[in-house]
Amino acid sequence: xxxxxxxxxxxxxxxxxxxxxxxxxxxxxxxxxxxxxxxxxxxxxxxxxxxxxxxxxxxxxxxxxxxxxxxxxxxxxxxxxxxxxxxxxxxxxxxxxxxxxxxxxxxxxxxxxxxxxxxxxxxxxxxxxxxxxxxxxxxxxxxxxxxxxxxxxxxxxxxxxxxxxxxxxxxxxxxxxxxxxxxxxxxxxxxxxxxxxxxxxxxxxxxxxxxxxxxxxxxxxxxxxxxxxxxxxxxxxxxxxxxxxxxxxxxxxxxxxxxxxxxxxxxxxxxxxxxxxxxxxxxxxxxxxxxxxxxxxxxxxxxxxxxxxxxxxxxxxxxxxxxxxxxxxxxxxxxxxxxxxxxxxxxxxxxxxxxxxxxxxxxxxxxxxxxxxxx
Numbered sequence: 141x142x143x144x145x146x147x148x149x150x151x152x153x154x155x156x157x158x159x160x161x162x163x164x165x166x167x168x169x170x171x172x173x174x175x176x177x178x179x180x181x182x183x184x185x186x187x188x189x190x191x192x193x194x195x196x197x198x199x200x201x202x203x204x205x206x207x208x209x210x211x212x213x214x215x216x217x218x219x220x221x222x223x224x225x226x227x228x229x230x231x232x233x234x235x236x237x238x239x240x241x242x243x244x245x246x247x248x249x250x251x252x253x254x255x256x257x258x259x260x261x262x263x264x265x266x267x268x269x270x271x272x273x274x275x276x277x278x279x280x281x282x283x284x285x286x287x288x289x290x291x292x293x294x295x296x297x298x299x300x301x302x303x304x305x306x307x308x309x310x311x312x313x314x315x316x317x318x319x320x321x322x323x324x325x326x327x328x329x330x331x332x333x334x335x336x337x338x339x340x341x342x343x344x345x346x347x348x349x350x351x352x353x354x355x356x357x358x359x360x361x362x363x364x365x366x367x368x369x370x371x372x373x374x375x376x377x378x379x380x381x382x383x384x385x386x387x388x389x390x391x392x393x394x395x396x397x398x399x400x401x402x403x404x405x406x407x408x409x410x411x412x413x414x415x416x417x418x419x420x421x422x423x424x425x426x427x428x429x430x431x432x433x434x435x436x437x438x439x440x441x442x443x444x445x446x447x448x449x450x451x452x453x454x455x456x457x458x459x460x461x462x463x464x465x466x467x468x469x470x471x472x473x474x475x476x477x478x479x480x481x482x483x484x485x486x487x488x489x490x491x492x493x494x495x496x497x498x499x500x501x502x503x504x505x506x507x508x509x510x511x512x513x514x515x
Contacts, residue, residue: 146267147255150319151248157312158184159237162245169256171249173242185238189231195301196227206301208292214503215393222383223302226309229379233312236371247364251326254357258329267322270426274318277419281310284419288412291405313376314423320369321430324472327365328432330357335439347444354440361433361472370475373427377474380424381488385496387416393503428485433472 151171154160161181162173173181199206199220206223207216237244285303292299331354338350391413472480478487 146264146271147252147322149271150267150315150322153315154319155180157315158188158234159312159316160244160248161241162248164252169249169253171245171252173245181238181241185234188234192227192230192305195305196224198297198301199224199227205295206298208294210293210394211390212393212503212506214499214506215389218386218389218499222386223305225379225382226305229375230305230309230312232375233372240368240371243364244368247360247368248323250360250364251323254330255326258326258333260329263325263329266325270318270322273426274314274423277314277422278307278311280415281307281419284412284416287408288416291408309379310419310423313379314419316369316372317376317423317427320365320373321427323365323369324430324433327357327361328436331433331436331440335436335443338440338443351440354437358437366473366475370473370480373480374474374477377424377478377484377488380420381491381495383420384417384492385499387413388496389499389503390416392500424488425485428480428488429482431472431481434481 148164148166151160151162151164155162155177158181161177161184162171163177164171203220206220208219211219282303285306289299289302294302334350334354334357338347391410394409474480478484
C-alpha cells in the first residue's frame with residue numbers, strides 16, 4: 141500500500157460529495173477527470189443547487205412554518221437568517237468547486253506527487269486521526285440536530301430542512317477544512333526535506349538550488365493553494381460566525397428564562413445547547429491553528445543564519461534571503477481578506493462574542509416591548 145493511503149480516503153469522500161470528482165491512479169500517482177466523473181460532478185452540483193434553492197424559497201415563502209414555539213421572535217428571525225445564509229453558501233460553494241474543478245485537480249495532483257517524495261508514517265497517522273475526528277464531530281452534529289429540532293415543535297418538513305441543510309453543510313465545508321490542513325502538512329513536509337538537505341550541505345551551488353526549489357514550492361502555496369482553497373474558506377468563516385451564537389442564545393432565551401418546567405427536558409436542552417456548535421468551532425479552530433507551512437518556512441531563515449560567513453557569494457545570497465524573510469507577509473490567507481492563522485482565530489472569537497451580545501440585547505428589547513404592551 142502506498143504512502144498516500146489515507147489521502148485516498150479523503151479523495152474518495154470528496155468524490156462522493158461531488159467536490160473533487162476525479163479518479164486517482166495510485167501506480168502513476170495521477171489524478172484525472174473522466175467523462176463519468178465529469179457527469180457526476182455536474183449532476184451533483186445541479187442536485188445541490190436545486191435542493192438549496194428550493195429550501196431558500198421555502199424559507200422565504202413560509203417563514204412561519206419554521207418558527208419554534210419555545211423560542212422568541214429574535215431567536216426565530218436569527219434562525220431564519222442562518223438557514224437562508226447556509227442555503228446561499230452551499231450554492232456558492234458548489235458553483236465555485238464545479239467551475240474551478242480542473243484547477244483543484246491539478247493542485248492536488250502536484251501535492252500528491254510531493255507527498256510520495258516525502259513519505260512520513262507519522263503524517264499518515266495524523267491524516268487518519270483528523271478524518272476520524274471529523275467523522276466523530278459529524279455524528280455529534282447529527283445527534284444535536286435530531287435531538288434539538290425534533291423537540292422544537294416543528295412539523296416534519298421544516299425539521300427535515302433544518303437537519304439536512306446544517307448536516308450537509310458541516311459534512312461538505314468541514315471536510316474541505318480538514319483536507320486543506322492535510323495539504324498544508326504535505327507542503328510543510330516538502331519544506332522540511334529541503335531544510336534537512338540545506339543543513340547537510342550548505343555549499344553555494346547547493347544553497348542556490350535548494351532555495352530555488354523552496355521558492356517554487358512556496359509559489360504553489362501562494363498562487364495555487366490560496367487561489368483554490370482561500371476562496372472556498374472565505375464564505376465558510378462568516379457562516380460559522382453567524383451560526384456560533386445559536387446555542388448560547390437558545391440557552392439564554394429558553395432555559396435561563398424558566399420556559400422549561402420538567403427536569404428531564406431542562407437537562408436535555410442544556411446539554412444540547414452546550415454542545416450545539418462545538419463541532420463547527422472545533423473544525424474552524426483546528427484549521428486556523430494549523431500554521432505548519434509558516435513554521436517550517438521560517439526554519440529556513442534560522443538555518444541560513446547559522447551558516448558561517450566565508451566571504452564567498454553565499455554570504456550575499458543569505459543576507460538577501462534573510463532581509464526578504466523579515467518583510468514576508470502571511471503565507472496563507474482567505475483570498476487576501478484575512479490570514480489563516482492564530483491571529484484570525486482570536487478575532488473570530490471576539491466577533492462571535494460581540495455578535496452574541498448584540499443578539500441578547502435585541503432579545504431584551506423584545507421582552508421589554510412585550511412587557512410594556514401587556515401593561
